[in-house]
Amino acid sequence: MSVANFVKLIPRLVLATPFRLFAVYVSLFCVAVAIVFMYVNIAMQGFLAQEAESAVQSDFDFLAARYNEGGQGMLGQAIGERSAASNNGLYLLTDANGRWLAGNLEAVAADLWATQGAAQFAYRKRGSDARQRQAFGIVTRLPNDLHLIVARDIENQEMLKRVLRNAFLLGYALIIGIGAAGAVIVSRRMMRRVDEASSTARAIMQGNLAQRIPVTGRADEFDRLSENLNAMLDRIQDLMVGLKNVSDNIAHDLKTPLHRLRTRAERALQSSSSPEKLSEALGSVIEEADTLIQTFDALLSIARLEAGSRSESFGPLNVCALLNDVAELYEPAAEEQGLSLTTTCASNSIMMAGEKHLIVQAVANLLDNAMKYAIQPAPEGGAKHPAVELGLEDRGDFIDILVSDNGPGIPEADRERVLQRFVRLQPSRSIPGSGLGLSLVAAVARLHEGSVSLEDNEPGLRVRLRLKKNLVAAPHNAADDPLMVTHAA
Amino acid sequence: MRVLIVEDDRTAADFLAKALGEAGFQTEIAGDGEAAFDSATSSKFDVLIVDRMLPKLDGLTLVERLRERGDTTPVLILSALGAVDDRVKGLRSGGDDYLPKPYSLVELVARVEALTRRGPTERAVTTYAVGDLVLDRLSHKVSRGGETIVLQPREYRLLEYLMKHAGQVVTRTMLLENVWDYHFDPQTNVIDVHISRLRSKIDKGQGKPLLETVRGAGYMIRDERR
Numbered sequence: 001m002s003v004a005n006f007v008k009l010i011p012r013l014v015l016a017t018p019f020r021l022f023a024v025y026v027s028l029f030c031v032a033v034a035i036v037f038m039y040v041n042i043a044m045q046g047f048l049a050q051e052a053e054s055a056v057q058s059d060f061d062f063l064a065a066r067y068n069e070g071g072q073g074m075l076g077q078a079i080g081e082r083s084a085a086s087n088n089g090l091y092l093l094t095d096a097n098g099r100w101l102a103g104n105l106e107a108v109a110a111d112l113w114a115t116q117g118a119a120q121f122a123y124r125k126r127g128s129d130a131r132q133r134q135a136f137g138i139v140t141r142l143p144n145d146l147h148l149i150v151a152r153d154i155e156n157q158e159m160l161k162r163v164l165r166n167a168f169l170l171g172y173a174l175i176i177g178i179g180a181a182g183a184v185i186v187s188r189r190m191m192r193r194v195d196e197a198s199s200t201a202r203a204i205m206q207g208n209l210a211q212r213i214p215v216t217g218r219a220d221e222f223d224r225l226s227e228n229l230n231a232m233l234d235r236i237q238d239l240m241v242g243l244k245n246v247s248d249n250i251a252h253d254l255k256t257p258l259h260r261l262r263t264r265a266e267r268a269l270q271s272s273s274s275p276e277k278l279s280e281a282l283g284s285v286i287e288e289a290d291t292l293i294q295t296f297d298a299l300l301s302i303a304r305l306e307a308g309s310r311s312e313s314f315g316p317l318n319v320c321a322l323l324n325d326v327a328e329l330y331e332p333a334a335e336e337q338g339l340s341l342t343t344t345c346a347s348n349s350i351m352m353a354g355e356k357h358l359i360v361q362a363v364a365n366l367l368d369n370a371m372k373y374a375i376q377p378a379p380e381g382g383a384k385h386p387a388v389e390l391g392l393e394d395r396g397d398f399i400d401i402l403v404s405d406n407g408p409g410i411p412e413a414d415r416e417r418v419l420q421r422f423v424r425l426q427p428s429r430s431i432p433g434s435g436l437g438l439s440l441v442a443a444v445a446r447l448h449e450g451s452v453s454l455e456d457n458e459p460g461l462r463v464r465l466r467l468k469k470n471l472v473a474a475p476h477n478a479a480d481d482p483l484m485v486t487h488a489a
Numbered sequence: 490m491r492v493l494i495v496e497d498d499r500t501a502a503d504f505l506a507k508a509l510g511e512a513g514f515q516t517e518i519a520g521d522g523e524a525a526f527d528s529a530t531s532s533k534f535d536v537l538i539v540d541r542m543l544p545k546l547d548g549l550t551l552v553e554r555l556r557e558r559g560d561t562t563p564v565l566i567l568s569a570l571g572a573v574d575d576r577v578k579g580l581r582s583g584g585d586d587y588l589p590k591p592y593s594l595v596e597l598v599a600r601v602e603a604l605t606r607r608g609p610t611e612r613a614v615t616t617y618a619v620g621d622l623v624l625d626r627l628s629h630k631v632s633r634g635g636e637t638i639v640l641q642p643r644e645y646r647l648l649e650y651l652m653k654h655a656g657q658v659v660t661r662t663m664l665l666e667n668v669w670d671y672h673f674d675p676q677t678n679v680i681d682v683h684i685s686r687l688r689s690k691i692d693k694g695q696g697k698p699l700l701e702t703v704r705g706a707g708y709m710i711r712d713e714r715r
Contacts, residue, residue, distance in 0.1 A: 283705070286593075293591055294674060304572055328643060329669055332682035357573045361673040368677055 013187050022183030029175055037168045041161070048157045052136045053118070059089055060138050060150040072146060076102040088152055090123060090135055096145035100126075105149065113147055115139055123151070134158050193222045197229070209237050253295060261288040298436040305358070305443035314353050314470070319399055320345035320392055322356065326363045327390050330371070338386060339374055341367075345392040352399055352469040354448050359467070362444040363390070365437040366403040366463050373407030373461065384459075398450060398466050406460040415454040441465060490605055491515045493534045495525040495551065496567070497543055505538065508594040509601065522546025529555055534562055536604050538597075541568035541579065549582040556583035563604040567592070573672055595706040599658040606654060617652035619699055620712035622691060624652050633691055643668070644687050651700065651710040660707035684708055 066078040083104035091103035137151020268281030334341035391402035449468035519525035566584040
């Protein structure tokens with residue numbers, strides 16, 4: 001990346017969340033370090049100063065004792081001895097005019113003599129050309145106008161302080177520098193990930209639904225987020241494709257009868273034939289309109305079922321009683337068509353929670369279908385007695401409603417497809433129906449957290465409608481209660 | 490018999506008024522919920538036909554307000570919403586019947602006629618009689634010309650409903666809703682077969698059939714001599 005580009009990035013970098021976090025952390029860290037520095041500085045200074053002070057004091061006490069003992073002579077001698085022996089002690093004895101009498105110090109600045117007691121000053125050792133160093137000492141005026149300085153070198157202390165200060169300053173520089181660099185690196189990395197996601201989102205908004213957020217494979221939180229967003233996009237894309245297919249199918253399946261209806265009306269109008277012919281034409285127009293309404297209703301129901309969750313109208317149902325009721329409705333019609341319709345329940349006390357009307361409608365749709373196909377001749381010919389069976393199996397958390405016929409069946413390859421909306425297999429185009437019956441059944445199954453599957457009945461088709469029982473509390477009580485057995489007996 | 494039609498689609502309302510007029514009803518039209526409330530509270534109607542979606546005051550609220558005032562006029566709710574939930578909501582608000590749009594005029598007229606039969610005294614009727622066909626609601630016994638007819642429970646309920654509405658057209662949907670409590674449209678003509686079974690039991694061997702098929706509409710039980 002060029003410098004210019006980087007400079008352009010700075011405002012965004014500074015606004016990025018990680019950068020701000022780093023700024024806050026670094027500031028807090030600096031404050032903490034400053035406190036530590038101040039503590040170390042004060043503690044060390046106090047310790048060193050105290051050490052120097054006590055050393056000077058004991059020297060001074062010794063010399064004061066010598067002076068009291070033997071006056072100036074004894075003092076001078078003691079200073080001489082000490083100056084020669086010690087590397088640390090600094091001594092100076094001068095007369096009233098500041099002339100050197102004894103000790104290892106050069107004469108010091110005259111204004112120092114104005115002070116009495118503890119003092120810090122610059123000094124140079126006697127006979128040395130080295131630069132001046134710092135010392136701490138006690139300045140005293142002795143009775144006969146003699147001046148005495150007893151001191152210790154503290155130049156090392158000063159240096160230590162400087163080193164310490166520099167170390168801390170360097171530390172600060174490093175903290176801020178590394179912190180800023182880290183912030184920039186992390187911010188840029190995160191910004192890149194976020195930018196990728198944003199640009200994907202923009203591409204999708206512009207209509208390219210196939211775009212996906214890149215996943216790095218580092219399995220970090222960004223990857224998890226990206227994976228979930230991608231899964232969501234997959235689902236949305238599926239829905240969009242489904243919606244498009246559906247609208248294409250709606251266009252086809254609603255437009256075809258609409259077109260027929262219009263043509264019929266137009267033809268009737270043009271021919272202006274007898275009133276009987278006209279009323280016949282009008283009758284068929286109404287029939288077409290009714291078919292359209294049915295298709296439309298079925299579509300709406302499916303759409304509502306697919307959009308909705310379990311509704312408040314879910315109630316306890318005795319499934320076997322429900323099946324018997326529906327079978328009872330269809331039984332005369334079956335008999336009239338020469339069909340046998342039998343109902344077999346594994347148990348007549350199987351309970352589930354569900355939407356009664358929808359389950360009834362699903363079973364009725366399946367029965368309608370089964371009866372339509374059972375009376376079709378078998379593909380290989382031969383005589384048979386058309387039969388439809390309604391069955392109920394208990395599968396623990398689920399119930400299976402089975403609707404079987406001995407009609408021509410559906411080839412295995414086509415079974416998955418017929419569950420989709422509007423799909424009607426070629427040979428069945430001549431049999432009336434919207435192609436929505438099974439889709440509605442599938443939608444009802446989904447609402448009840450179940451599924452629909454098609455099986456071979458050998459011969460014929462067996463539809464397995466699996467519904468979740470969804471019983472919440474005390475199902476045995478519900479089963480024991482005879483009033484719970486479907487309300488319209 | 491006076492009917493108040495509450496419908497904001499003027500064309501639909503006019504068609505309705507015409508069809509009901511031909512069936513012998515006097516009709517009045519209200520174009521919005523507030524006007525309907527005023528009409529319904531200022532004069533007496535035998536049936537109200539209320540569209541669910543109305544300007545100013547929606548149909549369900551209108552019915553609720555009328556019921557709060559103690560008005561028990563039978564109400565038929567019309568709605569483009571046909572799902573079971575919507576029906577339940579409509580009936581819970583105080584409607585007596587619910588017909589999803591689009592409806593056939595025959596169906597609507599039949600339902601309005603059925604509603605006019607719903608009166609407070611109706612509950613007390615223990616025997617229905619059409620010609621020489623008699624249904625005893627207490628003993629659940631049916632006889633024609635003094636001869637007992639044995640019916641299955643469902644056949645009994647079917648006949649009871651038809652006889653309750655004797656002289657009126659009863660549609661297949663009305664039968665499915667009131668006798669079976671199902672709200673869907675079976676593709677096979679299941680009801681017709683039930684009717685023909687019933688017919689064979691009550692009309693077979695009798696000189697004059699009582700249970701008629703009304704073409705394009707449904708069924709009617711009546712005694713033509715009257």
